Amino acid sequence: MLEEWLSEPNFASISGQLEELYMTHSRKDMNETLTDILLSACVTPAMMPDRLLMEHVFLVSILHYTVGLEVGAHFLEAVVKKFDEVHRSGSEGKVCNNLIALLAHLYNFHVVHSVLIFEILKILLDSFTEKDIEIILFLLKNVGFSLRKDDALALKELISEAQKKAGMNKELVDQSRVRFMLETMLALKNNDMRKIPGYDPEPVERLRKLQRSMLHNNGGGKEAQLHVTFENILNADQTGRWWIVGSSWSGTPMISNADSISQLKLPGGKVSSKILELARKQRMNTDIRRTIFCVMMTSEDFLEAFENLLRLGLKDHQEREIVHVLIDCCLQEKTFNAFYAILGDKFCNYDRRFQMTFQFSMWDKFRELENLSDTAFSNLGDLLAHLLKKKSLSLSVFKVIEFSELDKPKVRLLRHILRKLLMETGPEELAAIFGRISGIPKLGLLCEGLKLFISHFLLKNSHGSSEEVSLLKEQANVAEKALQAKDSKLKL
Template identity: 70%
Template sequence: FTRFSKHNLTSDLEVEVTDIQTYLRFLVTSTSGKYVPPHLRNMGDDKRKAELEKLKRNVKGLMNRLSEPNMSSICGQLEELYMSSSRKDMNDTLTELLLAACVTPTLMPDRLLMEHILLVSILHHAVGLEVGAHFLETVVRKFDEHYKNPSGGKECDNLIAIIAHLYNFQVVHSVLIFDILKLLVGTFTEKDIELVLFVLRNVGFALRKDDPLALKELISEAQRKASDMGSKFQDQTRVRFMLETMMALKNNDMRKIPGYDPEPVERLRKLQRSLIHRSAGGSDMKLRVSLDSLLAAEQVGRWWIVGSSWSGAPMISKQEDTTTKQSPAQGQVDAKVLELARKQRMNTDVRRNIFCVLMTSEDYLDAFEKLLRMGLKDKQEREIVHVLMDCCLQEKNFNAFYVILGEKFCSHDRRFQMTFQFSLWDKFRELPNLSSSTFNNLVQLVTCFLQRKCLSLSILKVIEFGELDKPTVRFLRQVLTKLLKETEPEELASIFGRISGIPKLGMLREGLKLFIDHFLLKSVLSQGAPEQAALLSERAQLATKAMEAKETKLKL
């Protein structure tokens, strides 16, 4: 390379192209560590482009043939493509082609839209939540874009029709529909009134069934807006028609809504039920996500997708996002929650995240869905029960929120029942060391779990009735007293009947009978309360008969 000196480059006019290529090859080798020949460069990109084009052609061919009769065949072939291709590529391709087919400057036929959204719904249930979540987020972003910058066409109408049908086919929760309706009623232009009427005509009665209180509040807000701003409209007919439609929904009067025909949606719902082979064990697959969460997904993360990163969420990370401004109040709340988590000895990331979800959730359903979508596995998933138990027992006064949430987890999967059982067994061994408030909360928790049939009386089988200490006697006396006094006779017979006829629980049944006779009834009689003694005696006999019922049948 001595020829490539400043003198030679300026004076030698006969520098050959091959020498320049050799020099460039030397530079590439010295900087990147590996030389790629020119004929192989960009070959990976070209190959990927070819694969994406082939995938797009395959999906587009299936989409062009989509109709109600061949819905099953098309869905099966698309599922196979999901299995053989990258899910991201499939989600991007499917969303792009669906939007190209359904979002046009002209209003699309309702049947065509419903068939395409039915396809998304079936894939959402069969392949995974990320299919519907990706499509929904893209649709909502496009709706926000067209709503803020109208183009004069019917794109906004088509997009809101897509969102309405996503709700019809069980992909999204009513929370999103109410958020959009509140947005439209808040601005209250002629276009907004037209969109509100369209949404109510398509999904109004379903909204009334799912959340009548939210619909009532929406109607009140629309009436207030109409009285304040209605005079600015030259044509008052649409405003009156919207209010009449809302009142018809409130009164459940379908006849007063012109053009309302539930038959096409019901027919496709029946087809949907026949094509969805698995329903995630009966669990709810609807995405309970708000409009603000979808629009801010890039900043706060996609908590509604299983396995999605939560690193941007303030409850998980202490790092401030420099691209977004956080209000001082929000920062103080998050800091308080994190400090509270530290005081409660939530010493791992998983436990801290679970604790923050419990403390900041709106209700038990919100907490349940967020905890499930954290994507915890095996030992990490058991931490949900441990943190829930710790929070419940550390409260100054008993909070039934933890019972309802625990019941939801127990009904969701039996493995949560087993984890609750093992966790309670650990607490039974620690009874002598528990504080009075923790002891009382444990009594309330066990009693509520038994009354709601989340757990069986078999959880008491680890207690040695022949070697009872004072704390255990006090615990059993309080649990059984509350159970006998505060439970209806039919429910009481069912609770005690669950442990009858099981040979392994024979010692438990005998222990409970002796405890009720000697520690419970005699204690009440000694206190001189005849009315309570009579009630307890009656309920105790009922419980004893329920435990012996199946044993008598077996002997006969």
């Protein structure tokens, strides 16, 4: 079981193994499985040790930043919906306490924004039962000073509301737990940690420090916090999960009439209803996706599209949606449109984070090949071949493919891409493309797999004129030598 071997010394290896599983399995299945395991371990009728809950949420936070926001978002949604269900039912036991502890630590480790925690505190203040007071105390003790730091005014208003609520009922004021809650709130208001018995920030701070060291090379920062409300989460099935970039969506349309559609604005002004109708048909189902789509469709050329997309000022996690929309549009064209390939190349050269998003998106597409139409399949191959020729992506994009277990769709895609590279690239450029992955120990199997693939699937029974066959063999020889070049130097 996960809880039996999850501990601070193991975090790096466990998160690394889970990242690999995310790369080789459906993200939807992984999110559901991970959430089920964590909830069954953490949400029980008995109060779970805070250290155990903290470490499980810490793992979620690492995957949230390294794998994608949908990991934390999926877990958060499950916890919030369960909390709402349990809180409404007024059930006994510590299930509600455990769920609140999970939410508190999701905030502690920057998965969710303080706006959700403030909303939950207000919900608890509205009902203000003995159980609610107990949970409010727990929240304030665990995240009160962080809330004060994030939004002192909102905390001040919350404290005033709690004091009024308690003052309205003299019996409540006389209860020791209520008095303790009010004293805790006063200590928070005065920023006096000494007045809160048992307050110990050290365990959270230690894990935050570990989190920073593990995510040292990840650029997400607090930008990746989910700024989502309680109501957003409860209504996600009806209104969509806009807080997950590139998420799947189901439910009633988020924009349902021409008046609301016409309000969408772009850097150059409003867009026509015709373009917005096209966006709807292309399943651009969030404001970000629609805006990106409309920018692409209304730009004169790739340079104007590139500049206008940058002017949107999208945050780091929102920027990834540019790549998702670009690939979706490219695959839906009736014939390959080089506009998307050139625009993609421009973004990859602009910042390496776009290269990484393209790579992850391509890995997702590799798992869906059998579901693509012939046109989409061909467009995907042409897009990837272009990005490889321009060195926007490296052949390492194929490292997730098991060459010993190739199915027909993967053979077809690799044959399409590699043949284009060999036949449409000069010898020097070709050597540079294949040479990029040679001599790297982790890519040794990929190099061998590519050599065998070219030999077995491209050169054997190759079709075309004698000149084409001859050129293919010459170029294959160039590629093979490039794959071996650095290996030979290393051996020397």
